[in-house]
Amino acid sequence: MKLCLRCGGARWVCEAHPDRPWGSGPNACDCGAPGDPCPICNRADVDTFPDLPPGFEIEEARDLEADPILTTETERDDD
Ligand SMILES: [Zn+2]
Ligand SMILES: [Zn+2]
Numbered sequence: 001m002k003l004c005l006r007c008g009g010a011r012w013v014c015e016a017h018p019d020r021p022w023g024s025g026p027n028a029c030d031c032g033a034p035g036d037p038c039p040i041c042n043r044a045d046v047d048t049f050p051d052l053p054p055g056f057e058i059e060e061a062r063d064l065e066a067d068p069i070l071t072t073e074t075e076r077d078d079d
Contacts, residue, residue, distance in 0.1 A: 004038060004040050004041040005040070006018075006019065006021075006038050006039070006040040006041070007022070007038040007040070007041065008021045008027055009025075009041075010022060010023040010025050010028060010038070011023075011037070011038050012035040012037060012038055012042065013029075013035065013036055013038050014028075014029035014033050015033045015034045015035060015036045016029075016031055016033035017029050017033070018036065022035035022036070023035065
């Protein structure tokens, strides 16, 4: 597997210098700015969450008795 050229496989880039890796790697930017998910290999879009820092919690709302939890699109074209 080839390492990402943007972040060197760190999966995060410096927010102030988006062309530099962020984290603890040898080439990581140490300017002190926060990190951003690498736009090349760690993109956050609708169904792809970025790798989250440890300790990050996602609150899950579960209410099985009140309403069905199945809200995903289940409609399919009858092809
Ligand atoms: Zn930086
Ligand atoms: Zn990357």
